[in-house]
Amino acid sequence: MSGHLLALFGLFRQAAGWKLGLGLLMAGITALAGVALLGLSGWFITATGLAGLSAGAVLVFDTFRSDAGVRGLAILRPGARYAERLVTHDATLAVIAGLRVRLFRALARPGLGRTLVQRPGRLLFRITGDLDNLDTLYLRLLVPVSALILLSLAGMGALALLAGWAGLLPGLFLLLTGLVMLFLGGRGGLAAGARRAASLEALRLRLLDLVAGRVDWRLAGRQAQMSHLALSAEVRLTQADDQLNRLDSRLTLGQGLAGTALLSGGVMLCAALVERDLLDGPAVALFMLILLGLLEPLAGLRRGAVELGRSLRAVRRVGDTLSAPVTHDRADAATRDVVLSQIRFRHEDAPAALFDGLTLSIAAGQHVAVIGDSGAGKSSLIALLTGEMQPSAGTMTLPAWALLGQQAALFQDNVRANLLLADPTAGDSQLWAALEQAGLAAVVREMPDGLDSPLGEGGTGLSSGQRRRLALARFLLQDKPLWLLDEVTDGIDLSVATLILTKIKASGAGRTILLITHLRREADLADRIIRLSRGRVVLDVTRGDPVFEETLSTLRAD
Amino acid sequence: MSRKARPPVPPRLRLAALVQALAALIWVPQAWLLAGAVFCLAGSDPQPAQAMQLAMVFAGLGLLRSALDAGGGRLAFRAARGELSRLRAEAVAALGARSPLDPTLPPSGEVAALLAEQAEAVVPYLQRYVPVRWRLMLVPAVILPVVAWHSWVAALILMVAAPLIPLFMALIGIRAKKASEDQLAAVGSMNGLLMDRLRGLSTIRALKAEERVADRIGTLAADVKRRTMAVLRIAFLSSAVLELFSALGVALVAIYVGFTLLGQIDFGTWGQQLGLADGLFILLLAPAFFEPLRELSAVWHDRATGEAALRALSGLSGGAVAAQRTLDPPADGSVLRLDGVGFAYPGAAPVVTGIDLVLKQGEKVALFGPSGGGKSTLLALAAGLLHPDRGTVARAGTVGWIGHLPFMMNASLSANVTLGRPGLAAAPLLERLLPGHDPARRVGEGGVGLSGGETLRLALARAIADPGATLILADEPTAHLDAGTAADVIEALLDAAQGRALLVATHDPRLAARMDRVVGVGA
Numbered sequence A: 001m002s003g004h005l006l007a008l009f010g011l012f013r014q015a016a017g018w019k020l021g022l023g024l025l026m027a028g029i030t031a032l033a034g035v036a037l038l039g040l041s042g043w044f045i046t047a048t049g050l051a052g053l054s055a056g057a058v059l060v061f062d063t064f065r066s067d068a069g070v071r072g073l074a075i076l077r078p079g080a081r082y083a084e085r086l087v088t089h090d091a092t093l094a095v096i097a098g099l100r101v102r103l104f105r106a107l108a109r110p111g112l113g114r115t116l117v118q119r120p121g122r123l124l125f126r127i128t129g130d131l132d133n134l135d136t137l138y139l140r141l142l143v144p145v146s147a148l149i150l151l152s153l154a155g156m157g158a159l160a161l162l163a164g165w166a167g168l169l170p171g172l173f174l175l176l177t178g179l180v181m182l183f184l185g186g187r188g189g190l191a192a193g194a195r196r197a198a199s200l201e202a203l204r205l206r207l208l209d210l211v212a213g214r215v216d217w218r219l220a221g222r223q224a225q226m227s228h229l230a231l232s233a234e235v236r237l238t239q240a241d242d243q244l245n246r247l248d249s250r251l252t253l254g255q256g257l258a259g260t261a262l263l264s265g266g267v268m269l270c271a272a273l274v275e276r277d278l279l280d281g282p283a284v285a286l287f288m289l290i291l292l293g294l295l296e297p298l299a300g301l302r303r304g305a306v307e308l309g310r311s312l313r314a315v316r317r318v319g320d321t322l323s324a325p326v327t328h329d330r331a332d333a334a335t336r337d338v339v340l341s342q343i344r345f346r347h348e349d350a351p352a353a354l355f356d357g358l359t360l361s362i363a364a365g366q367h368v369a370v371i372g373d374s375g376a377g378k379s380s381l382i383a384l385l386t387g388e389m390q391p392s393a394g395t396m397t398l399p400a401w402a403l404l405g406q407q408a409a410l411f412q413d414n415v416r417a418n419l420l421l422a423d424p425t426a427g428d429s430q431l432w433a434a435l436e437q438a439g440l441a442a443v444v445r446e447m448p449d450g451l452d453s454p455l456g457e458g459g460t461g462l463s464s465g466q467r468r469r470l471a472l473a474r475f476l477l478q479d480k481p482l483w484l485l486d487e488v489t490d491g492i493d494l495s496v497a498t499l500i501l502t503k504i505k506a507s508g509a510g511r512t513i514l515l516i517t518h519l520r521r522e523a524d525l526a527d528r529i530i531r532l533s534r535g536r537v538v539l540d541v542t543r544g545d546p547v548f549e550e551t552l553s554t555l556r557a558d
Numbered sequence B: 001m002s003r004k005a006r007p008p009v010p011p012r013l014r015l016a017a018l019v020q021a022l023a024a025l026i027w028v029p030q031a032w033l034l035a036g037a038v039f040c041l042a043g044s045d046p047q048p049a050q051a052m053q054l055a056m057v058f059a060g061l062g063l064l065r066s067a068l069d070a071g072g073g074r075l076a077f078r079a080a081r082g083e084l085s086r087l088r089a090e091a092v093a094a095l096g097a098r099s100p101l102d103p104t105l106p107p108s109g110e111v112a113a114l115l116a117e118q119a120e121a122v123v124p125y126l127q128r129y130v131p132v133r134w135r136l137m138l139v140p141a142v143i144l145p146v147v148a149w150h151s152w153v154a155a156l157i158l159m160v161a162a163p164l165i166p167l168f169m170a171l172i173g174i175r176a177k178k179a180s181e182d183q184l185a186a187v188g189s190m191n192g193l194l195m196d197r198l199r200g201l202s203t204i205r206a207l208k209a210e211e212r213v214a215d216r217i218g219t220l221a222a223d224v225k226r227r228t229m230a231v232l233r234i235a236f237l238s239s240a241v242l243e244l245f246s247a248l249g250v251a252l253v254a255i256y257v258g259f260t261l262l263g264q265i266d267f268g269t270w271g272q273q274l275g276l277a278d279g280l281f282i283l284l285l286a287p288a289f290f291e292p293l294r295e296l297s298a299v300w301h302d303r304a305t306g307e308a309a310l311r312a313l314s315g316l317s318g319g320a321v322a323a324q325r326t327l328d329p330p331a332d333g334s335v336l337r338l339d340g341v342g343f344a345y346p347g348a349a350p351v352v353t354g355i356d357l358v359l360k361q362g363e364k365v366a367l368f369g370p371s372g373g374g375k376s377t378l379l380a381l382a383a384g385l386l387h388p389d390r391g392t393v394a395r396a397g398t399v400g401w402i403g404h405l406p407f408m409m410n411a412s413l414s415a416n417v418t419l420g421r422p423g424l425a426a427a428p429l430l431e432r433l434l435p436g437h438d439p440a441r442r443v444g445e446g447g448v449g450l451s452g453g454e455t456l457r458l459a460l461a462r463a464i465a466d467p468g469a470t471l472i473l474a475d476e477p478t479a480h481l482d483a484g485t486a487a488d489v490i491e492a493l494l495d496a497a498q499g500r501a502l503l504v505a506t507h508d509p510r511l512a513a514r515m516d517r518v519v520g521v522g523a
Helices: A002-016 A018-053 A063-107 A110-118 A120-212 A214-219 A223-275 A281-294 A296-322 A378-386 A415-420 A428-437 A441-446 A464-477 A494-508 A546-554 B011-025 B027-042 B048-097 B108-116 B118-150 B152-199 B201-206 B210-262 B276-298 B300-314 B375-383 B413-418 B427-433 B452-465 B483-496 B509-513
Strands: A338-345 A355-362 A367-371 A393-397 A401-405 A482-486 A512-516 A528-533 A536-542 B336-343 B352-359 B364-368 B390-395 B398-402 B469-475 B501-506 B517-520
Touching (some): A002 A063, A002 A120, A002 A296, A018 A120, A018 B027, A018 B276, A120 A214, A120 A281, A120 B108, A120 B152, A214 B398, A223 A281, A223 A296, A223 B027, A223 B048, A281 B027, A338 A378, A355 A378, A355 A536, A378 A482, A378 A512, A415 A464, A464 A494, A482 A494, A536 A546, B011 B027, B011 B048, B027 B048, B027 B276, B048 B108, B048 B118, B048 B300, B118 B152, B118 B276, B118 B300, B152 B210, B201 B210, B276 B300, B375 B501, B413 B427, B413 B452, B427 B452, B452 B469, B452 B483, B501 B509
Parallel strands (some): A367 A512, A367 A528, A482 A512, B364 B501, B364 B517
Antiparallel strands (some): A528 A536, B336 B352
16 A cells, blocks of 8 residues: 555656645645734734833834735735645646556556456446546645645744744644544545445446336336335445544544634643743734634645545555556567467356367468357457457467457547557548548548547547448558458448448458458458357358358348 | 526525534634733733633633534535435436436436436535535624724725625636636546547557557647646636735734724724724634635535536436326237327327237237337337327236347346346246356346347346236347347247237348238338
8 A cells, every 4th residue: 555655656746746846835835824924913913002002112113014024925825825726736637647648558458458348337437536536635635734734843933933842832733633633534534435435336336227227127117126226325325425424524523622722722821921921912912823823724634634535545446557467468470371279268257168279270361251159259259369368278370460340449539540540650641541441531521620620539420330431441541461350340331331341352352351240241251251159160161162152141131 | 697596405404504604603702702812911911810711711612613613514414415315316216207218318327427426516515515605694794893893994994805806706707617617627528538548448459559549648638737727727816816805804904903003093993992902803803704705715616516416417307208107908808909009209200100009919920110110119109118199008917028229237147137026036047048057147237248149038038037928029139140149039039928929129031020920110
């Protein structure tokens, strides 16, 4: 845990550097200016009051300078506060941005990426929540803590000047109060925060089940029970929230009592000092008003303390993700043939191995269609070839490849950036050529910003057919000797499917193609058909063989 | 500022706000005691004993104030949290009252996120913003006359500074409100940016573009940061103005009081001599006068997000399409009878017009036709998920449903079959339809880990699990399946439907060919 914390602070420093320190300093100055304003005002009033009382006496009191000081501080404080907020937020945003990049890099590693594919919803929500909780680590915790420390030290110095050693007491009391609040908050908040996060997650998942399965619940007569189940998560969430709020109000009470103790104790301390002639009139006012000002950072600290548990949890989880072991992708082979030898592979939760000694070789330039019923191992074959899944035994060699799948994702960015993912060196003319080939050039040209037109999340803004064609354009930009095609025209209109298959046929000559399919129109591209059944090759025929045509005809027509 | 109707404040919250305002007001006597104590010690003839007594009373009041503040906070939380629970329960009930096929219902992921995460914003809004509004009305209204009683000039300074704050804030605030909303959206989009890339991670990995995407996220995030800072600057400026005026207010009061005490100013105190204790008292009250305004600017965000959440939640109730509650059994002993049924979604052309259809026990019928022809709507009408605009639907017994994309939840196979219906045994059905699968095996989120054929077989097991289901309704059960799997599924469907009536919507000629009757729809 402390290792994670150190690593994260390292990331913070890397992302925002000196700004973090400057922000803490500005927070301290803001708090100091507040104390100084109150203290100087009180001293000014008391001094003038005493000077006024002893009218005619020598005026040792520089009204002009005090008056200017009060006004100066009145301007300095909001100015410092403004600067503090700008600097701290700028630093926080830099940290947020940096962390997201780091986290993406970590999750893009093969091992973690698989977890993400299995449980996307839950993991994505956890990541967002954790990142948000990390954001508050600096703003809600470090900033008020450092303000408190700076202010306590300054208060100790100032009060010691006024009242000698006794003046150290309030500052020490304040530091101790802050420490106790952090301890109580961290201890109480950790368990309650974990319960809260778990209940909120349960609530969201149950609500998702309730809404997504609403037809089935209704027809099974289970709607009321499912609603009740979702709301029972709400009851647990309420309990966790209540626990956190009890902690918060205990800390509020503690903060109030500490303030009361500091002020009334301060009066008593002053009384004792005055009795011994160790403190004079205006100094008493200054002393008391400085104490009043010292209380300011406690409120900020309280909020941070309540959230400390949540932040620590996020530190642990994000830290775990960032420090997960690195696994490396397989290197592309220099050969142009695809050779799988004695591959053994078992799905994590499956009772038996799917592939047990699968051997397959595809010569360079061959176009192979892999068919088979669902569960035969078609998708797993692609996943093994792309390295998304690892075989437990056997060897595999294959050249550099490009994959076009039915799930090809588009991203919230402009058209150009979506295309450049395939080839960062491609110039505009190449991009237009690829769009032209995919039959999308006219559509993009119609867009207000052409290649720079933005797409929404997951490529929204394009129709589903246009999305598939953009994915095709991106695929065609990659110039790779091996093409892996994963049910490329499943679930799309015949016109778009025909266009996609025509382009693949035109550009695929000379390349090795492995396509998995259950549609006749796709298998028709191949000159060799392999049928898989329960992970075994049960048929392997080439065009020209009568069985080839026969097999084609068993596949689903449009 | 918009004058939209605010939701009514729960009475318990009003009490909480009152308690918290009372706690803030206890500072008035406390300030008086503190000023008195300092006066006792600072005068030419110090009276430490008296100062001690005042400090004791001050501590007693402090105890009361802290207790009221913490207690009021508890009350406010409980009222606010109770309100959120009520809103959630209401929204869930409202969802239940809507037709499951209401096209105006947002996607299920959105509804879940709204009811779970977004709705949380209601609590800080009610718990913090509402009490602060009350304090803003009460606290300055009490402090001002107290100050004025000692000095009308000091009161005037406060009175002038306070309204100037909203004035200047309004000048900046028109932009600031929008700014804070934009900023919220921008920070949200920093998360959205990462989520968008993570969802398409396997594509990125297939393109071997991990590094490039990481760099791109960095660039885009830096851009989001720049835009966010631009709007934050405006927002911070408005609170800087607030702080400046409150600090100037305090400073001016201090200077005025100081020069009055010096005797260089001799007006504004109703002709009385202003004492040192009075002067300190006024000074201690000045920051408290501005405190609620500062608190208000701190909870400004809570208001924007809270009101947005309330609006979104209220949008869940209502809905355009009603479900049919119960169906009467047909008088002629058939399983399903549709007479002259017509239906149109609100604001759209009729999908189904004048349909007559009778299904007897054991009869298998295909609704055959192109997509968009009204087949699915007919199934929904037969299931009672929609209420017909014209004609009547009568049905005996319950329905086994196989949806177009069968719903699968992250639970065991057997839980996915029984759906928690009491007295149903999943094991024999799974043995028959998915032999070799462990009934305890967990299905992934949204059915991850199941093949298309397995999903359908599981949905089939679910549909026939209820022995009282006299009618199986299946919507395009063989779309998305390869020929071999489709043939398997057809056999399983026919086998499972034995003794029951079966109505399938399909455009698969092989499935239609296996039915007793084919009814053309929408062609």
